[in-house]
Amino acid sequence: MKISGAEIVVKELLRQDADTVFGYPGGYVINIYDELYKYSDNITHILTAHEQGAAHAADAYARVSGRVGVVIATGGPGATNLVTGIANAYLDSVPVVFITGNVAVPMLGQDSFQDIDIVGVTLPIVKHSYVVKDIKHLQRTICEAFQIAGSDRKGPVHIDIPKSVQTDVYEYDPDMSVFVSPKTIFIYENKIEDSIKLIKKSNRPYIFCGGGVSATGTGHEVMLLAKKIDAPIGMSMMGIGAVPCSFDLNLGMSGMHGKLASITAKSEADLIIALGVRFSDRATGTASDYASNTSVIHIDIDAAELGKNIKPNVSICGNLKDILPVLLKEAPDLSNKQWLERIEKLKHEDYKQTGNEFTPRNIINCVKKHFDDDTVVTTDVGQHQMWVAQHYMFEKPRKLIASGGLGAMGYGLGAAIGASIAQSRKRTVLFTGDGSFGMNLIELATAVTQKLPITIILLNNSSLGMVRQWQTEFYDKRYSCTTLDRSTDFPALANAFGAVGFTADSIEELDEALLKVPDNLPSLIECKIDIDEKVLPMIPAGGTIQDIILD
Secondary structure (H helix, E strand, O other): OEEEHHHHHHHHHHHOOOOEEEEEOOHHHHHHHHHHHHOOOOOEEEEOOOHHHHHHHHHHHHHHHOOOEEEEEOOOHHHHOOHHHHHHHHHOOOOEEEEEEEOOHHHOOOOOOOOOOHHHHHHHHOOEEEEOOOHHHHHHHHHHHHHHHOOOOOOOEEEEEEHHHHHOEEEOOOOOOOOOOOOOOOOOHHHHHHHHHHHHHOOOEEEEEOHHHHHHOOHHHHHHHHHHHOOOEEEOHHHOOOOOOOOOOEEEEOOOOOOHHHHHHHHHOOEEEEEOOOOOHHHHOOOOOOOOOOEEEEEEOOHHHOOOOOOOOEEEEOOHHHHHHHHHHHOOOOOOHHHHHHHHHHHHHOOOOOOOOOOHHHHHHHHHHOOOOOOEEEEOOOHHHHHHHHHOOOOOOOOEEOOOOOOOOOHHHHHHHHHHHHOOOOOEEEEEEHHHHHHHHHHHHHHHHOOOOEEEEEEEOOEOHHHHHHHHHHOOOOOOOOEOOOOOOHHHHHHHHOOEEEEEOOHHHHHHHHHHOOOOOOEEEEEEOOOOOOOOOEOOOOOOHHHOEOO
16 A cells, blocks of 8 residues: 655654654644654654754653654754754764655755755764655665664764655555664774783773763673773763762763863873773863873774774774673783772872852752762753763763763753653753753743653853853953853743742752752752852863863
8 A cells, every 4th residue: 555755754763663753843844744643642742942952852862762863854944953953963973863854856956945955964964864855765764764873883864855755655665674784893803812912011001981881881891891900990971870980990080171080090091991982182182192101992883983083002993792791801800909009099189079068069969969870960061061070970871961072052951851751751950051051941841841850950150151261261361252141030931931940049948949849840940150160170172181270
C-alpha cells in the first residue's frame, strides 16, 4: 500500500524508536504535523517556544537518554533558527536528527517564499546531510540518518524534505534494513604494546578523561586502570561525572578553569593517558608548550582528533569499550608512592572556602544537598557553568549537561526541558546567569505547559560575568557593554509565565526556597551575587600553569 511521504516520515521515526520529538510547525512541514496528529498515541511531540529551544532540548534528551534526539522545523527561518543548536550538537558529539521542510522540488533555488539552502548553511556543522528530492529515497534516508547519528563518533544529521516529497506517495517497507559501514577501524594490538612500554617507564602517570568516557560508560574501567598504575584522574568539562567525584584519585576538572590539584598534577606528570578527549585550547593553553616534557597516549574514536592539536607518542583509534579492557589486562601493577603522596598534598592545598557566605560555591553546595546523585543538572554558559563544573560533586555520568565546544549562552533552559522529558519528567536543576537566561527565557512557557519540575538557580550578578572577569584581568577594567543595567524582576517574570518565583539573599533563604519548589511546575530562585566574584583558578588563554591566576 502506498502512503504519503509525510506518513513515511512518522512511521520511520517510530520504527527507529523515536517516540519523542521536539519542534515547531510551519507551512513547509504542515503535512508531517498532520501525520503526527494522527499518530499522537504513539509519538509525543514537545512544542517549544522557539526552534532553537527545540534543538537544545533534543540535544539534552539524547545526552541523558543515550538515544538519538529528533527535531522537526519548517523551512526558511524555522530552519535557520536551528543553526546554533546544530552546531552545539556537532561540537559536543551529540546524536540528533534534524528534519526540516522546504519548498517543493521544482521551486528549490528560485528564491521562493522561505526558500533557503539550509543544507549549504549547515554543511560544516553536521556529520552528514541529505536533500530528499525523490520520495523513493525518503525511508532509506531516514534509516541511514539514525545509523550515522548514533554510530562511531556521534553527531547531528540533517534531512531536508521538500514539501512535494511530503505529499507524494510511495510504498513503505516495514522491514527495510540499511547497513552503514563504520568509519572507525579497530586495529590497535601493536599500539597497546607501545602504550604498556610507556606506562612501565612512567613514575608520574596522569589519566585525562573526556566526553568519550561518559559516552561509552567506561568510567569503571578508568578507575581500575588508575588504581592499577597509581595514576590520578583529571577531567575535561565534558568528562565530568564519568568517574565519581568521590573517587580518591579523581582530582576534578583540568584546563583553563580547572581545579588547582588537577591542573598542577597534569603539569607535573611524565605520562598523560588521554581518553576520549580532543585537547581543545581550553584544556591545553599554548599547544606548543603543552606536554613538551611529557609522553602522551591518546585514545579516541575519531582518527581526525589524533595528532590534530597535540602530537602523541602513541595514538590509538577506536572505541574505549573495546580498548580499555585490553589496556587494563596488559597494564602492570605499579607502585608510585611518591607520586601519590604528592597528589594528596595537592588535594589538601586546593582552593577551599569556609563560612556560610552567599557565594557561588556555597550556593552550589546548598543546592546539591537537596537533590540526589541521579538528579540531572544543566547549565548555561559563563561563570556559573565553571563554578558548577568545579564545585558540584557529580557521582554519575550523563548528569552534567552543558554546552562544551560551542559555549552557547541560552542553551540551559531548553536543555533542562529535554533532560526532564528524557527521564519521564523527573526533577532537573538548571544553573544559569542573568545574561544567559535572558537569551532563551521564552522556553519557560514550554516548561510550564509541560508541567516540568525544573528548578532554576539564577546567579544574578547584573553583568556578563565571564567577559567582565576578562576585562578586569586583561583590559584594565574597561567594562565595555558588560554591565547589564536591567530592571528585570526575575521571580515576578517566572510567576507571569505560570512558574513559581523566589528570591534568596542568604544560604538560609535558599534552603527555605528549595524546600518549597513544586513537584509539577518549574520554579526559579534568584540569587544575587557580587558583580566581581571570579572563577578561579584561571589560566589565561594561550598561557601555561606558570601564568595561573589564583586570586
